[in-house]
Amino acid sequence: MPPFLRELLDLLLRWVHLIAGIMWVGNSMLFNWLDRNLYQPEPDKQYPGLQGKIWMLHSGAFYEVDKKLLQPPARMPAMLHWFKWQSYTTWLTGASLLVVVYELGGRAMMVEASSPLSLLQASALGLGTVVGGFFTYDLLWRSPLKKVEAVLVPLTLALFGGAVFVLTHQLSGRAAYIHVGVLLGTCMSGNVFFHIMPSQRELVRATEEGRPQDPAIQWRAKQRSIHNNLLTFPLLFIMISNHFPSTFGNELGWVVLWVLMLGGAGVRYVMNIRFTWKPWRPALAGVVVLSVGALVALTLPRAAATPSSTDAVSFVRVAGIIERRCLPCHAAKPTDDVFTVAPKGVRFESPSQVKANAEKIKLQVVTTKVMPLANKTGITDDERELLGRWVDQGASLE
Numbered sequence: 001m002p003p004f005l006r007e008l009l010d011l012l013l014r015w016v017h018l019i020a021g022i023m024w025v026g027n028s029m030l031f032n033w034l035d036r037n038l039y040q041p042e043p044d045k046q047y048p049g050l051q052g053k054i055w056m057l058h059s060g061a062f063y064e065v066d067k068k069l070l071q072p073p074a075r076m077p078a079m080l081h082w083f084k085w086q087s088y089t090t091w092l093t094g095a096s097l098l099v100v101v102y103e104l105g106g107r108a109m110m111v112e113a114s115s116p117l118s119l120l121q122a123s124a125l126g127l128g129t130v131v132g133g134f135f136t137y138d139l140l141w142r143s144p145l146k147k148v149e150a151v152l153v154p155l156t157l158a159l160f161g162g163a164v165f166v167l168t169h170q171l172s173g174r175a176a177y178i179h180v181g182v183l184l185g186t187c188m189s190g191n192v193f194f195h196i197m198p199s200q201r202e203l204v205r206a207t208e209e210g211r212p213q214d215p216a217i218q219w220r221a222k223q224r225s226i227h228n229n230l231l232t233f234p235l236l237f238i239m240i241s242n243h244f245p246s247t248f249g250n251e252l253g254w255v256v257l258w259v260l261m262l263g264g265a266g267v268r269y270v271m272n273i274r275f276t277w278k279p280w281r282p283a284l285a286g287v288v289v290l291s292v293g294a295l296v297a298l299t300l301p302r303a304a305a306t307p308s309s310t311d312a313v314s315f316v317r318v319a320g321i322i323e324r325r326c327l328p329c330h331a332a333k334p335t336d337d338v339f340t341v342a343p344k345g346v347r348f349e350s351p352s353q354v355k356a357n358a359e360k361i362k363l364q365v366v367t368t369k370v371m372p373l374a375n376k377t378g379i380t381d382d383e384r385e386l387l388g389r390w391v392d393q394g395a396s397l398e
């Protein structure tokens with residue numbers, strides 16, 4: 001695919017993905033919050049099927065909402081609003097984006113240059129984990145154990161943890177993180193498609209046929225909806241993770257991802273139960289302090305590592321390394337086979353461009369080693385060390 005076309009597709013898909021995702025997650029948050037703030041009105045105001053009431057204030061008026069099951073002889077309302085296209089659009093654009101940016105983005109986006117995997121094998125592993133992971137998750141929660149959370153929650157965590165471990169050890173950090181994100185997103189949209197929507201269709205059918213509604217069906221939809229709610233925070237981190245090389249570029253990138261996924265889901269969980277659980281404030285603080293503390297412990301040592309030698313590094317040597325290892329991509333007219341414009345507009349053709357990016361070069365090449373991308377240009381550890389030392393010594397152009 002021509003690079004300009006890929007960039008255009010990337011832009012349009014990403015834009016729609018973000019809009020649909022905000023609408024979907026926004027709905028999930030609002031309905032979850034709403035459910036947990038329902039109250040039971042006085043007995044004389046209650047009627048069969050009523051599950052709770054809530055009053056809200058928004059944009060200049062009051063909204064009065066009743067949560068209920070429609071009991072016969074109640075009739076279907078003339079106009080009923082469903083919430084599903086936000087979810088489907090988010091998934092469709094997200095899955096397409098994955099293919100455009102990674103599977104079609106060239107081998108360097110998927111694996112390190114030293115990896116034994118071909119682009120095709122790497123893509124098969126990534127997509128296979130998404131599809132296989134989703135079906136395993138779904139079967140677990142369809143099984144007779146579906147109400148035994150004490151068993152299924154640890155099994156589900158082990159499943160996602162296994163996907164994190166395998167992908168981060170086989171694919172490049174950024175590709176691994178995003179494929180895990182697509183796995184979570186697929187579970188979420190799959191929950192809407194295979195469980196929540198069919199349950200709702202059954203509720204509607206029962207009402208139309210004048211049958212009583214089955215609370216078991218309602219329960220199944222709610223269980224999957226709560227899973228989706230808990231997965232939102234981990235997924236939102238993964239969506240922005242590619243901006244943070246200290247995470248996906250970390251030697252222990254799989255632990256970092258795992259910590260942030262657990263931390264995100266933990267925060268979401270405590271926020272959900274805060275209306276009925278008094279000690280939620282210290283619990284929330286505990287989750288945040290533990291996760292952020294672990295994140296700092298995992299990323300700080302490399303950032304604070306001191307160079308092994310103190311010999312001065314001349315700019316001539318730095319310029320030689322940059323020319324060989326970086327300019328194939330970071331130039332006005334790159335010679336790389338995939339990148340035909342300087343990635344992110346970052347160019348190293350003049351000494352001042354190199355100096356201006358000195359701190360970023362250290363972070364990308366020395367602290368996290370995410371550049372050169374996939375080490376496509378074969379930089380050596382000695383060269384990385386020289387670049388880092390040059391930055392530490394003040395990035396002089398002498």
Ligand code: HEC
Pocket residue numbers: 108242243322325326327328329330336339343344346357360361364365371372373376377379
């Ligand atoms: C094979 C192509 C390729 C090579 C070679 C390469 N880069 Fe990059 N570089 C990229 C891509 C792609 C991005 C954009 C990554 C992204 O979107 O997060 C990038 C981004 C960057 C950024 C900007 C990061 C940010 O988020 O602001 C810096 C700095 C950078 N590279 C430094 C280097 C240095 C230094 C070298 C040489 C040691 C190098 N790169 C070699 C492809 C390459």
